[in-house]
């Protein structure tokens with residue numbers, strides 16, 4: 009199967025999952041996760057109509073952004089992995105959106121850089137809803153207070169635009185197992201939006217193995233790598 013064929017299938021599956029949930033097909037955007045994927049394959053995906061690409065390492069994102077800027081002028085790069093504060097400058101050079109805000113300090117570092125650059129950056133707060141030690145993100149059961157308090161402070165930063173929440177569900181062979189995790193993130197989003205008094209329209213959740221369950225629970229951005237580009241060679 010070519011990347012174009014894979015992309016077409018993934019789009020059909022997304023539309024199908026949206027229809028089952030009574031949602032419009034256009035209400036779920038596809039972010040093609042291109043970490044470890046060579047530039048030529050990314051260009052193929054672009055030629056197949058994909059415009060949103062997700063990377064989890066800043067260095068790799070910057071390299072691809074620079075290498076592909078001419079060939080893919082309207083591509084949008086999403087940073088979806090844990091971001092270190094010392095990489096913030098490089099991050100804002102390439103990112104259209106950062107999905108993985110996991111501390112107020114990181115948000116403040118981004119705010120300072122975006123203010124200096126005179127731009128407003130859309131961001132999502134990462135929630136470790138499966139409460140896994142190996143993952144970054146706010147843990148709601150450890151401290152819901154901390155999440156709500158820092159979210160309010162992040163939402164008030166003038167050069168960041170808090171658009172919603174992101175989560176990576178624990179791996180499970182049964183894709184439906186992730187559904188309660190996604191439901192929990194949606195409920196947190198609803199609660200937080202009510203507290204902030206403004207909508208948080210985006211829910212970034214669902215990967216190749218569990219995007220149907222995520223769409224059923226309200227995902228607006230699904231991050232899909234393997235189903236488009238095939239198995240990754242190295243762990244990333």
Ligand SMILES: *Cc1c(COP(=O)(O)O)cnc(C)c1O
Pocket residue numbers: 041043064088089176214215216217231232233234235
């Ligand atoms: C790698 C990755 C994905 C994509 O995973 P696939 O299973 O290949 O679809 C999605 N989100 C994050 C945060 C990732 O690191």
